[in-house]
Amino acid sequence: MKNTIMENKNFRPLDLKKKMRPGESVIQSLLFISGVLSIFITVAIVYELGKEALLFFNNPDVTLTKFFATTQWQPGIGLFGIWPLVTATLTTSAIAIFVSLPLGLAAALFLSEYATPKARSTLKPILEVLAGIPTVVYGYFALLFMTPLLQSIFGESVQVYNMASAGIVMGIMILPLIASMSEDALSAVPRSLREGAYAMGATKFETSIQVVLPASLSGVGAALIIGISRAIGETMIVAIASGSGPNFTFNPFKAAETMTGHIARISGGDLSYNSIDYTSLFAVALMLFLVTLVLNLISQVVVERFREKYE
Amino acid sequence: MQTNETPEYAIETKDLSIFYGAFKAVSDVNMLLEKQKITAIIGPSGCGKSTLLRAFNRMNDFVPNSHVTGEILMRGQNLYGSNIDPVEVRRSIGMVFQKPNPFPKSIYENIAWGARINGFKGNMDELVEQSLRGSALWEEVKDVLQKSAYELSGGQQQRLCIARTIAIQPSIILMDEPASALDPISTLRIEELMQELKKNYTIIIVTHNMQQAARVSDYTAMMMLDKEGSRSGTVIEFSETKRIFTNPKDKRTEDYVTGRFG
Amino acid sequence: MNPTDNHYPTGESFRKSLNGRYRIASIWQAIFFSALLIALLSLAALLYNVVDGAFGYVAFEYKNDPTEFTAKPLDDLNKQELLEILQTNLSSGAYTKLDNEKTMEKRSKSVLYTLVLERLIQVDTKKTWSMTDSILRGNEIKAEVAKKYPEAKLEFRSWLTPVFLTTPMSSKAEFAGVRTAILGSLWMVGIAILFALPIGTGAAIYLQEYATKNFLNRIIQTNINNLAGVPSIVYGMLGLAIFVRALEPFTSGSMFGITDTNGRTILSAGLTMGILVLPLIIINGQEAIKAVPDSLRQAAYGIGATRWQTIWHHVLPNALPGILTGSILAVSRAIGETAPLIIVGASTFISLDPEGPFSKFTALPIQVYQWTTRAQTEFHAIAASAIIVLLILLLTLNAAAVIIRNRVQRKY
Ligand SMILES: Nc1ncnc2c1ncn2[C@@H]1O[C@H](COP(=O)(O)OP(=O)(O)OP(=O)(O)O)[C@@H](O)[C@H]1O
Numbered sequence: 008m009k010n011t012i013m014e015n016k017n018f019r020p021l022d023l024k025k026k027m028r029p030g031e032s033v034i035q036s037l038l039f040i041s042g043v044l045s046i047f048i049t050v051a052i053v054y055e056l057g058k059e060a061l062l063f064f065n066n067p068d069v070t071l072t073k074f075f076a077t078t079q080w081q082p083g084i085g086l087f088g089i090w091p092l093v094t095a096t097l098t099t100s101a102i103a104i105f106v107s108l109p110l111g112l113a114a115a116l117f118l119s120e121y122a123t124p125k126a127r128s129t130l131k132p133i134l135e136v137l138a139g140i141p142t143v144v145y146g147y148f149a150l151l152f153m154t155p156l157l158q159s160i161f162g163e164s165v166q167v168y169n170m171a172s173a174g175i176v177m178g179i180m181i182l183p184l185i186a187s188m189s190e191d192a193l194s195a196v197p198r199s200l201r202e203g204a205y206a207m208g209a210t211k212f213e214t215s216i217q218v219v220l221p222a223s224l225s226g227v228g229a230a231l232i233i234g235i236s237r238a239i240g241e242t243m244i245v246a247i248a249s250g251s252g253p254n255f256t257f258n259p260f261k262a263a264e265t266m267t268g269h270i271a272r273i274s275g276g277d278l279s280y281n282s283i284d285y286t287s288l289f290a291v292a293l294m295l296f297l298v299t300l301v302l303n304l305i306s307q308v309v310v311e312r313f314r315e316k317y318e
Numbered sequence: 319m320q321t322n323e324t325p326e327y328a329i330e331t332k333d334l335s336i337f338y339g340a341f342k343a344v345s346d347v348n349m350l351l352e353k354q355k356i357t358a359i360i361g362p363s364g365c366g367k368s369t370l371l372r373a374f375n376r377m378n379d380f381v382p383n384s385h386v387t388g389e390i391l392m393r394g395q396n397l398y399g400s401n402i403d404p405v406e407v408r409r410s411i412g413m414v415f416q417k418p419n420p421f422p423k424s425i426y427e428n429i430a431w432g433a434r435i436n437g438f439k440g441n442m443d444e445l446v447e448q449s450l451r452g453s454a455l456w457e458e459v460k461d462v463l464q465k466s467a468y469e470l471s472g473g474q475q476q477r478l479c480i481a482r483t484i485a486i487q488p489s490i491i492l493m494d495e496p497a498s499a500l501d502p503i504s505t506l507r508i509e510e511l512m513q514e515l516k517k518n519y520t521i522i523i524v525t526h527n528m529q530q531a532a533r534v535s536d537y538t539a540m541m542m543l544d545k546e547g548s549r550s551g552t553v554i555e556f557s558e559t560k561r562i563f564t565n566p567k568d569k570r571t572e573d574y575v576t577g578r579f580g
Numbered sequence: 581m582n583p584t585d586n587h588y589p590t591g592e593s594f595r596k597s598l599n600g601r602y603r604i605a606s607i608w609q610a611i612f613f614s615a616l617l618i619a620l621l622s623l624a625a626l627l628y629n630v631v632d633g634a635f636g637y638v639a640f641e642y643k644n645d646p647t648e649f650t651a652k653p654l655d656d657l658n659k660q661e662l663l664e665i666l667q668t669n670l671s672s673g674a675y676t677k678l679d680n681e682k683t684m685e686k687r688s689k690s691v692l693y694t695l696v697l698e699r700l701i702q703v704d705t706k707k708t709w710s711m712t713d714s715i716l717r718g719n720e721i722k723a724e725v726a727k728k729y730p731e732a733k734l735e736f737r738s739w740l741t742p743v744f745l746t747t748p749m750s751s752k753a754e755f756a757g758v759r760t761a762i763l764g765s766l767w768m769v770g771i772a773i774l775f776a777l778p779i780g781t782g783a784a785i786y787l788q789e790y791a792t793k794n795f796l797n798r799i800i801q802t803n804i805n806n807l808a809g810v811p812s813i814v815y816g817m818l819g820l821a822i823f824v825r826a827l828e829p830f831t832s833g834s835m836f837g838i839t840d841t842n843g844r845t846i847l848s849a850g851l852t853m854g855i856l857v858l859p860l861i862i863i864n865g866q867e868a869i870k871a872v873p874d875s876l877r878q879a880a881y882g883i884g885a886t887r888w889q890t891i892w893h894h895v896l897p898n899a900l901p902g903i904l905t906g907s908i909l910a911v912s913r914a915i916g917e918t919a920p921l922i923i924v925g926a927s928t929f930i931s932l933d934p935e936g937p938f939s940k941f942t943a944l945p946i947q948v949y950q951w952t953t954r955a956q957t958e959f960h961a962i963a964a965s966a967i968i969v970l971l972i973l974l975l976t977l978n979a980a981a982v983i984i985r986n987r988v989q990r991k992y
């Protein structure tokens with residue numbers, strides 16, 4: 008049998024000119040559109056929130072002075088002071104960070120500096136499971152476990168809905184995020200640095216706290232910022248456990264409604280599209296978006312810098 | 319640690335073998351290292367030089383599953399004895415690494431940190447100055463002590479690492495290819511520094527550079543995988559540097575130092 | 581430097597200070613470890629709290645005496661007898677309505693039994709107890725019920741039952757189920773994935789295989805990372821403004837001749853959720869594509885394949901498990917998300933199965949939210965049951981993701 012593969016192919020016509028490949032270009036354009044779509048989403052968020060927020064601020068009853076200098080928020084009856092929502096958001100987020108930063112950092116230090124690989128592989132799933140639980144379930148936990156617990160410790164002063172319970176549970180929810188980002192940062196510190204410390208007669212603890220942790224500080228900072236952004240944007244826990252109704256207070260045992268909780272409660276009902284209630288929600292949402300956007304951007308820049316330092 | 323003063327010898331190994339898990343990386347090393355001398359360890363890549371060096375200050379403790387058999391004796395005490403504290407060992411046997419690894423702190427803090435954790439009671443400024451003078455870095459950095467150590471050049475960083483090591487006043491300094499990441503001029507400075515340091519310290523240095531070993535060391539240990547097929551390294555010849563380079567007993571040593579090695 | 585001039589503690593005193601250092605070190609190590617312990621305890625407390633709520637004693641009374649309807653004990657009735665009771669005692673309008681929803685003869689015995697209880701006898705729950713209380717204080721509870729509610733029956737109940745999974749919503753906690761919520765969740769997630777998977781994978785391919793390092797592509801990448809961190813409630817607002825309101829003719833189905841709904845439909849929710857999980861799918865997709873070794877691409881190019889042929893025949897098949905894992909994670913995220921659904925207006929009381937993308941809907945987490953915020957404790961009990969259903973669903977999904985991930989790891 009004649010072996011066609013071994014035949015001399017020199018006589019085959021050779022054409023190396025560029026060819027039109029319409030199929031390829033169509034596919035490439037489709038893929039490009041998919042990529043660019045994400046930008047449209049951001050634009051749409053800014054446009055939609057901005058448009059409605061503008062309607063809100065253009066309302067003759069709303070002035071910036073009222074918005075920033077009064078402390079009662081009830082757009083339906085002409086009270087436009089944003090502060091009660093902001094203070095509740097700040098209080099719950101601060102409690103959450105107060106819980107999650109030390110715990111998350113300690114967990115990260117244990118996992119990256121002390122745990123054997125085997126211990127790590129049994130301990131990490133705990134954090135992964137915590138991270139995978141829907142926030143509405145944390146809400147249930149806050150209202151029906153944490154609040155009674157706080158009431159049994161601190162007594163009557165703890166209201167049924169209160170910021171402390173929501174904040175603490177939010178801290179538990181954010182803990183895995185801070186732990187895993189911090190652990191990444193700690194493990195990125197080169198081994199040579201640890202060896203340098205050990206070689207000078209440092210104990211493991213001195214090495215991890217005085218050498219490794221400072222070296223990874225920017226990474227830990229990025230984790231903190233993302234944690235804050237998460238806490239500010241978290242909705243369900245505060246909607247369930249922190250109280251419904253704006254309340255200008257920093258007392259964590261009192262009920263107060265956060266920005267997110269407020270949006271969730273008001274929009275849950277039947278809202279007519281052109282009411283001041285409707286547009287005011289968008290103004291609040293826009294603030295939320297901008298704050299978290301800035302935090303996320305800062306954290307990204309910090310992580311990028313940190314990576315460059317050690318790679 | 320003042321018992322059994324043996325004046326001539328800083329450290330001694332007896333039938334020392336080092337394992338990573340089941341793998342025997344270094345086998346049966348017997349050496350007597352003289353005080354205030356520089357001993358070079360040479361040999362082809364992967365023969366266990368770093369492993370042996372890191373056994374002296376128990377840095378291999380951090381490798382899971384590693385262990386040693388035999389003894390390393392320092393003034394009569396076995397460094398791997400059950401009553402020995404590895405942190406104390408590292409305090410008295412300092413180490414300088416291949417790549418400079420200053421801490422991400424100021425120049426001053428790089429030196430003060432080790433002193434502080436080890437309970438230094440004297441004048442810190444003085445200690446920093448003396449250590450930096452001791453490592454021939456003082457003149458270059460005396461005005462910028464608060465700057466980050468990362469802003470120094472590689473050669474300066476390495477001298478800073480030497481400075482922080484001598485600041486804790488060990489009796490032995492281990493150096494694992496301390497100049498391999500440096501340019502020739504910085505290398506020369508480190509070599510001069512070693513000559514200076516040996517007045518007070520015993521130095522053990524791993525190097526790939528034959529000329530360097532010949533230039534700086536008093537004694538040389540030649541390491542090699544012990545036989546065909548085995549992956550364990552051992553010291554095949556150990557004597558005065560002059561002898562190793564001019565009149566070695568072992569054919570393999572001769573091949574290696576003259577560059578005829580595979 | 582003068583080595584005799586030694587300011588370091590030596591011998592015994594160094595030993596002592598070292599022991600002190602070790603003590604501090606081990607205290608701190610214990611503290612670090614306890615952070616993980618606290619995490620573990622929180623997880624345990626959370627799961628316990630949920631299970632605790634889903635089982636326990638219930639004290640209830642019958643508003644109408646069962647003997648008014650039948651001489652036999654209720655539990656002994658067969659299907660036919662139950663049907664007859666319903667027929668004779670319900671008003672004909674109510675019966676016809678039920679029959680129209682689903683033919684009565686076709687309903688199972690347990691459904692009919694529930695209907696008899698719900699519509700005729702009518703249960704009035706007096707009080708519920710948690711599982712722990714029920715086990716530890718059983719006798720006290722019995723005494724309390726005998727004293728306070730002499731008419732009441734006391735029963736140890738699992739609120740989570742097969743019937744709970746298969747019955748639709750009800751205004752009475754005792755008869756409510758999550759059937760419509762589960763179906764709503766599935767529809768919503770299905771639409772979300774149908775929307776986000778092709779676009780997300782496309783974007784991932786574009787960014788990994790086509791994009792050069794120019795300004796536009798850097799913006800796209802940064803933007804995607806940022807979108808992943810936007811609070812979910814903001815996506816809800818976007819969905820409200822765009823899908824529910826602006827695109828109402830499309831999302832309500834009125835474009836297609838459906839008249840009885842507004843824009844608050846499964847379609848709006850699904851698309852909103854699709855946008856929410858899109859960044860997640862893109863980022864996971866990019867990771868999966870990045871993990872495909874370059875040698876594979878070069879081999880394909882080497883035998884004259886075009887770029888798309890290389891991607892389609894070599895890169896994608898190898899990245900597929902990773903992309904799949906990413907989609908499962910996205911599905912888990914979408915199933916658990918609640919806030920955007922509240923914003924785009926999930927209804928809470930849906931007793932009919934959703935029929936398509938233009939139906940009104942509810943979803944599992946919405947039900948959890950709704951029931952948790954009710955004051956009556958029997959609603960907390962069904963909230964706990966719904967949470968268990970939700971968690972089991974998520975656990976199954978994640979187990980699937982882990983299995984796929986392990987398969988892939990073995991390959992390279
Ligand atoms: N941490 C470790 N775990 C397991 N094996 C190791 C480890 N470190 C080194 N080895 C093995 O021990 C042997 C000796 O390694 P070592 O680093 O001591 O060689 P070396 O002589 O210093 O080589 P080089 O000149 O390249 O630095 C090698 O086979 C190496 O693979």
Ligand SMILES: [Mg+2]
Pocket residue numbers: 367368369494
């Ligand atoms: Mg080496």
